[in-house]
Amino acid sequence: MEDTPQTSEDELRQHRIDKLDRIRERGDEPYKFLFERSAGIGEVRTAYESAEAATESPEDIDQSATVAGRVIAMRGQGKVTFADLRDESGTIQLFLKKNTLGDDAYLGIKDLDIGDFIGVTGKVKRTKMGELTVFAKSFEILTKTLRALPEKYHGLTDVETRYRQRYLDMVANPEVLDRFRKRITLVSVMREWLTDKGFLEVETPMLQPIPGGATARPFITHHNTYDRELYLRIAPELYLKRLIVGGFEKVFEINRSFRNEGVDTRHNPEFTMMELYEAYQDYMGLMDETEALFQAVIGGVNGSLSFEYQGDTIDASGPWRRLSLFESIREYAGVDLEQTRDREEAASIAKGIGIDVDPSMGYGKIVDEVMSERVQSHLVQPTFLYDYPIEISPLAKKKRGNPDLTERFQVFIGRLEMCNAFSELNDPIDQRERFEQQLALREGGDDEAQRLDEDYIRALEIGMPPTAGLGIGIDRFAMLLTDSASIREVIMFPQLRTIS
Numbered sequence: 001m002e003d004t005p006q007t008s009e010d011e012l013r014q015h016r017i018d019k020l021d022r023i024r025e026r027g028d029e030p031y032k033f034l035f036e037r038s039a040g041i042g043e044v045r046t047a048y049e050s051a052e053a054a055t056e057s058p059e060d061i062d063q064s065a066t067v068a069g070r071v072i073a074m075r076g077q078g079k080v081t082f083a084d085l086r087d088e089s090g091t092i093q094l095f096l097k098k099n100t101l102g103d104d105a106y107l108g109i110k111d112l113d114i115g116d117f118i119g120v121t122g123k124v125k126r127t128k129m130g131e132l133t134v135f136a137k138s139f140e141i142l143t144k145t146l147r148a149l150p151e152k153y154h155g156l157t158d159v160e161t162r163y164r165q166r167y168l169d170m171v172a173n174p175e176v177l178d179r180f181r182k183r184i185t186l187v188s189v190m191r192e193w194l195t196d197k198g199f200l201e202v203e204t205p206m207l208q209p210i211p212g213g214a215t216a217r218p219f220i221t222h223h224n225t226y227d228r229e230l231y232l233r234i235a236p237e238l239y240l241k242r243l244i245v246g247g248f249e250k251v252f253e254i255n256r257s258f259r260n261e262g263v264d265t266r267h268n269p270e271f272t273m274m275e276l277y278e279a280y281q282d283y284m285g286l287m288d289e290t291e292a293l294f295q296a297v298i299g300g301v302n303g304s305l306s307f308e309y310q311g312d313t314i315d316a317s318g319p320w321r322r323l324s325l326f327e328s329i330r331e332y333a334g335v336d337l338e339q340t341r342d343r344e345e346a347a348s349i350a351k352g353i354g355i356d357v358d359p360s361m362g363y364g365k366i367v368d369e370v371m372s373e374r375v376q377s378h379l380v381q382p383t384f385l386y387d388y389p390i391e392i393s394p395l396a397k398k399k400r401g402n403p404d405l406t407e408r409f410q411v412f413i414g415r416l417e418m419c420n421a422f423s424e425l426n427d428p429i430d431q432r433e434r435f436e437q438q439l440a441l442r443e444g445g446d447d448e449a450q451r452l453d454e455d456y457i458r459a460l461e462i463g464m465p466p467t468a469g470l471g472i473g474i475d476r477f478a479m480l481l482t483d484s485a486s487i488r489e490v491i492m493f494p495q496l497r498t499i500s
Contacts, residue, residue: 009147009148012147012148013146013147016113016144016145016146016147016148017146019110019111019113019144020111020144020146022111023108023111023141023144026108028108028140028141030141030143030144031142031143031144032119032140032141032142032143035068035119035140035142036066037066037067037068037119038064038065038066038067039065039066039067040067040087040088040089040090041067041069041085041086041087041089041090041091041092042087042089042090043089044063044065044067044092044124044134045090045092045132047063048061048063048124048132051063058126061124061125062123063123063124064121064122064123064124065121065122065124065134066119066120066121067085067087067092067119067120067134068085068087068117068118068119068120068142069085069086069087069117069118070085070086070087070115070116070117070171071083071084071085071112071113071114071115071116071117071118072084072085072086072091072114072115072149073114074112074114076109079097079098079099079106080095080096080097080098081094081096081097081109082094082095082096083096083112085118085120085134086174088177092132092133092134093127093131093132093133093134094120094122094133094134094136094139095122095127095133095134095135095136096109096136096139097135097136100135100136100137101136101137101138101139105138105139108139108141111141111144112141113144113145113148114148114149115145115147115148115149115171116141116142116143116144116145117141117142117143117145118139118140118141118142119139119140119142120134120136120138120139121136121137121138121139122134122135122136122137122138123135123137149168149171149172150168150169150171150172160496162176163488163494163496164496164499166492166493179478179482179484179489179490180490180492182301182478182481182482183474183478183481183482183490185300185301186297186301186474186477186478186481187254187274187474189296189297189300189301190254190274190293190296190297190472191254193293193296193297194252194274194276194293197250197289198250199250199251199252199276199278200248200250200251200252201251201252201253201254202240202243202248202251202252202253203253204233204236204239204240204243204253204255205233205239206232206233206255206256207221207223207230207231207232207233208230208231208232208233208239209228209230209231210231210451210453210455211231211232211233211234211451212234212235212237212238212450212451212453212456213233213234213235213236213237213238213239213395214234214235214237214257214259214450215392215394215448215449215450216234216235216259216260216261216448217259217260217261217447217448218231218232218233218234218258218259218260219231219232219258219259219260219269232257232258233255233257233258234257234258234259235257235273235275235471236253236255236257236273236275237275237395237469237471238453238456240252240253240275240276240277240469241277241424241456241459241464241467241469242456242459243277244277244279244464244465244467245459245460245462245463245464248279249278249279249280249465250276250277250278250279251276251277252274252275252276252277253274253275253276254272254273254274254474255272255273255274255275256270256271256272257270257271257272257273258270258271259271261448263495265485265486265487265488266416266476266479266487267487268475268487268488268491268494268495269495270491270495271473271474271475271487271491272473272474272475273471273472273473273474274471274472274474275469275470275471275472276469276470277424277467277468277469278467278468278469279465279466279467280465280466280467281466281467281468282407282423282466282468283386283407283408283409283421283422283423283468284407285468286409286421286468286469286470287322287384287386287409287421289470290411290419290421290470291318291319291320291382293472294316294382294411294413294418295316295317295318297477297481298316298481301481302481305317307481307483308483309413309414309480309483310414310483310485312380312414314380314381314382314413314414314480315381316382316413318382320381320382320383320384320411321381321382321383321384322383322384322386323383323384323385323386324385324386324387325367325371325385325386325387325388325389326338326367326387328371328375328379328383328385329367329370329371329374329375331375332374332375332378333353333370333371333374333375334353335349335350335352335353335370336349337349337350337366337367337370341363341404342363343362343363343366346363346366346367347361347366350366350369350370353370353374354373355369355370355373355374357369360444360445360446362391362441363389363391364388364389364390364391364392364393365391365392367388367389367392368388368389368392371385376412376415376417377415378415379412379413379415380413380414380415381413382411382412382413383411383412383413384409384410384411385409385410385412386407386408386409386410387399387402387405387406387407387408387409388405388406388408388410389404389405389406390403390404390405390406390434391437393406393408393422394425394434394435394437394438394450395422395424395425395431395434396408396422396423396424396425397422397423397424397425397426397427398425398430406422406423407422407423408420408421408422408423409421413480414480416476416479416480417473417476418472418473418476418477418480419470419471419472419473420470420471421468421469421470421471422468422469423466423467423468424464424467424468424469426460426463426464426465426466426467427460428457428460428461431456431457431460432452432457435450435451435452435453435457436452438450438451438452439451439452475487475490475491478490
């Protein structure tokens with residue numbers, strides 16, 4: 001029986017189980033414990049190409065290799081079989097010949113399927129067609145697969161299958177592996193940059209008695225031993241700032257956080273952030289550092305500060321544009337919300353340009369909604385927006401000279417909000433008043449408003465030096481650097497609806 005698109009998945013699986021039984025009947029183990037490779041396929045290719053570049057007689061190159069990987073294609077010609085073998089580092093052609101392998105070994109090829117893992121030893125040469133090839137002297141099946149590769153039964157592009165069974169997505173679509181390698185490199189470069197700048201990497205609790213540090217709805221769990229409710233953290237901020245109180249001056253955490261909110265192309269309930277805090281710094285100084293950090297990561301991942309994102313060419317070389325939040329609204333929305341502090345007047349202005357205003361929205365949220373709906377879509381090139389209303393920035397210091405605003409900035413690139421930063425509020429009396437205002441919002445029905453954390457207030461009363469803090473969304477940064485339109489493309493295992 002041949003694997004064909006018309007064959008059912010169950011039939012294909014049984015066909016492979018029959019082959020599995022034959023392998024065992026021959027006394028072979030179809031699930032090996034170990035295989036010693038001489039090199040990865042990428043290394044083999046690099047070594048051969050280097051040898052080619054160093055000689056005028058490629059036919060004299062004497063290179064052997066022992067490689068292993070997944071068979072992704074097979075082409076049989078009687079006593080000769082060609083196959084393509086892929087590992088994490090690349091793909092190479094195999095030449096399997098009956099006269100070389102011997103009759104018994106060559107019979108084993110009949111039990112070989114696309115998707116199986118095999119190990120091969122042989123000479124590395126180019127064929128007459130120029131294809132770099134391992135001419136096998138021996139081969140063995142390392143893992144017999146019981147299910148056909150994705151394209152055999154449901155195609156390569158079904159989004160639900162790709163996300164639910166990411167392992168199939170990666171097998172079928174090598175570019176997915178490349179996307180996640182970029183994400184891994186992003187984190188690695190960021191960590192190295194921060195460490196070189198003297199920041200210390202720390203860990204803070206993921207289970208918290210009071211969820212704080214962001215305006216969001218938390219996930220709730222129960223601890224049986226203590227018989228108490230705990231929350232998955234919505235942000236590590238308040239614990240990181242406790243460390244600044246305790247004496248650390250530059251800390252960061254690359255952390256998993258959780259928010260019980262909607263799911264869309266830019267939001268996943270479980271996500272990754274980098275947060276840093278730096279003593280004796282303010283938001284303007286942190287702007288310079290933020291631009292340098294982004295440039296270091298972009299250059300380290302992409303090799304250039306110019307790259308494509310969703311049809312736009314982004315130039316991150318700088319200097320990046322900086323304008324106040326209200327300037328951006330005047331420029332792109334065509335209205336002025338800076339001259340009023342009246343909620344009803346702001347609502348009327350927003351409605352006048354087609355913004356839906358919920359009755360529960362205060363002045364600050366109306367301003368933020370206008371920015372989101374009328375400004376953000378214009379922010380393609382790297383842009384700092386700064387000085388946000390105090391109502392939507394309960395953990396940021398009041399702006400010097402204008403207590404209605406806070407010393408806060410956000411970065412937008414490719415129309416994506418990339419980060420959030422403050423001059424951190426370190427006045428415990430002011431912080432308590434802000435928390436109490438948030439409690440009033442909660443009592444008014446805003447279940448995302450922040451809670452009052454008495455221990456954090458106590459920490460501020462011990463004293464926190466002037467401090468600036470920054471949070472960067474790793475998932476969105478990965479979207480940007482991999483030209484991905486959806487956050488699910490850069491999260492290995494995104495949250496999805498239950499299939500009924």
